[in-house]
Amino acid sequence: MPSPVILICAPAHDDVLCEQLARYEREYDVVCTTSGAESYERLRELVDAGRQVALIVTESTLPDAEILWAFHEWRTLVPTARRVVAAHYTRFREDADGLRPALALGKYDAYLLMPRGVRDEEFHGALTELLSDWGSTVPDPEVPSTKIIATAHDPVVGAIRDFLDRMGMPSRVYSPDSEVGRRVLGQLPPDDQGRLPVIWAFSRGVPEPVSSVRDVAVSIYGRPDEVDVDTVVDVAIVGAGPAGLAAAVYASSEGLSTVVVEAEAVGGQAGTSSMIRNYLGFPRGISGMRLAQRARSQAIRFGTRFFTGLPVTSLVAGTDGEPHRLVTESGEVRARSVVISSGVAYRRLGVPAVDDLIGRGVHYGAAVSAARDMDGRDVFVVGGGNSAGQAALHLSRFARSVTILIRRPEVSETMSDYLVREIAFNPVVSIRPCAEVVDGGGEASLEWIDVRDLTDGTVARHEAAGLFLLLGASPHCDWIPEPICRDEHGFVLTGRDVPQHLWTEGLPPANLETTVPGVYAAGDVRGGSMKRVAAASGEGASVVPLVHAYLAELAQDVIRTGRSGRQHV
The missing domain is CATH 3.40.50.2300 (Response regulator)
Incomplete structure (x- = not known):
């Protein structure tokens, strides 16, 4: 080449x-x-x-x-x-x-x-x-760290590539009939012959059939049950977005034993951003992936352990001096304190025909890896926030046209000015206000969408090879137990935002502390947070002194009574 x-x-x-x-x-x-x-x-x-x-x-x-x-x-x-x-x-x-x-x-x-x-x-x-x-954006990287053997139009492959891109691991897809495909598949044991997709990661050196992103994450990064069952860590962090990463860096740098459990890829929603231009200290901008991987490497240097691709299914709050327990399908992590920084997910469009094509032209989030497949094609982005603007500008490097669909009359109400101005000067990107997607379809992948004009109700059909949905925030809170107070939208309440009847002896929880002592919330998952990368990073750093103070009080309780008096439900 x-x-x-x-x-x-x-x-x-x-x-x-x-x-x-x-x-x-x-x-x-x-x-x-x-x-x-x-x-x-x-x-x-x-x-x-x-x-x-x-x-x-x-x-x-x-x-x-x-x-x-x-x-x-x-x-x-x-x-x-x-x-x-x-x-x-x-x-x-x-x-x-x-x-x-x-x-x-x-x-x-x-x-x-x-x-x-x-x-x-x-x-x-x-x-x-x-x-x-x-x-990092070319269709075929020179040195792929992971080879994927798969057939065309496999929706699992798109999710796997997106995960690997967000983890900073370049990948390349090969047909089973290609020379590389035959060589990799030939290394499989007899029982696995014929199973697809198959990944070959440099870190392991052997091919493995996979059926989900979770299989890939576990294959490369391991499972939480590898944590010594006799070890109780000082702080367990749920979610490796900007807030969780900042908490990990500051906690582990100050000598606290720290474990991070992330359901998807390191970086969270911010990790899907192709370019963040307004983050302090990066005058030329930085991709969400690079920012996240730098923070991950920094935390690892100080001793943090990461487990990715494994969601926490429940949090069991400790009582009578027992540690808190984070439960996953692959094991538990026991910790004296917990930081909830699981972030938010994009809301679903609610159009079944469109959701049936997820991974085949339809993507929730920026899906940076999918942008490379949009070369010379027409693409639509739904959403009016910064993530939607960043996604549209990244897609404009490849697509013939990029149309941002928003329900509001003006995108400036929800998007940063620097993005609005950059979009205005980009000839490939256009904004269509007062519009929504009501239908879509295609054979093997997305081919068209129907868009309703909210001003007059008319519906028009458009050719579309890609639909990227960035529809706003819904918190990741299904696994959080009832004693942790949340608002009507499901966001975790902390500090003075907690209703007064749940205060202890007339005093609110500490800032960023939930209604369960020793359990904190930071970043987008917290009610009242700013929903910005810098703000989430600041909250993640700010939670560490609170954890220090809590652990010191916990130690004093043990000295006085032989057990902790604070951990209760």
Whole structure:
């Protein structure tokens, strides 16, 4: 397979840019041009030849075109390529005021100072991040960590790929009749011959038939029953979204034994976001997957143990000094304290014909892995929140058209301004207000949807290869016992939000503490939370001092009475 291409447009400083980017020539084809028109022609030739373009780096001024117009033209040819302006130091400040507003609108990905000498690792670090981001979205990764052997249109495969993508594990699907497929299937024991899909993960080195995402998670990451039954951990965290990950990092870094149990993939709903641009400290943005995997690695470094793909089925609150117990179908985790950060799920559309096609063109959530299958096709996104906007912009790199359907008259009521502006300047994405999906269908996969106009009641049919449903929040609370108070929508109540008749001796629970001592809630699952990544991370970090205080009081109770006096129902 030919190497991906890095294209450099350097009309005035090719001696700097082409020389500096020569370090990438071992793994990329580095192509140098000197004008906007020449760059367009080279890109057209590359596309016609079936080549992949990973990155475009250009100076801040061109001799024959305005730079933003050039980006627009180049993007029509290679919408998935990452785009960088590298300004010479003599023009860096002069051109910044005119170009940086377009950065916020998604016209390009980074505004950098051109290297002024060798080993400018700040510059190359930015390029490497962008190349890594591009590599995670290509249809077939160069080095898949997991091979999936499956037939076409298997809905389980889509869910498995989405899980692996969110866990930062590139995958590739092979037909059972392919050379790789036959080789992998040939390693199965006789009893498993003929079972599909089959995964081969580098971490295990042997093929295994699977029937669900849970099978994949258990195969790669293990089960909670591997926790020593004689061990009672200091804190067990339910859910590995931003709140749970922050709690894990801070708890384990402060010496608390910490276990995280996650029903799906690490990152929660935020982990499905293709690009979060307003998270503090990431000026070029960061995908939800990368943010989650960095936090997971950080927590593991401090000693946190993770178990993914296994939902908690019940929480049994400890009494008379006994620890709390998190029960799963594969075992229990016993803990002195518990943090509930299980997040929320997207609400169902409620159209049976559409739900019958889940995994075959219909997806709840962003389903980043499915975006690669939408190349040149028409796609619809239902939802008006930030997740819907991020999903639409990511899909626009692949799809012919992306239409956001919202029930409200204006998307600005529910979506951040930076996303609204970026969508407005994206020619592939459009917003249709006052609309809802009422039907859909297709043979092997989704082919069409019916959309009702809420202003006049008319229904129109549209071709659709993909429907991505991001319909708002419903808390993951079925497993939470009755003594833990929740509001009318099912969100967990903490602190002063708990009704006064449930306070103890006239005092409310501690901030973020539930009505069961030693059990806390953080992030989207908590009533009154902000439903933002940064807010959830802050709550996860804030819960750790409360856990410390509780454990200290628990220890004092044991010294005084020989058992805990606080853990009760």
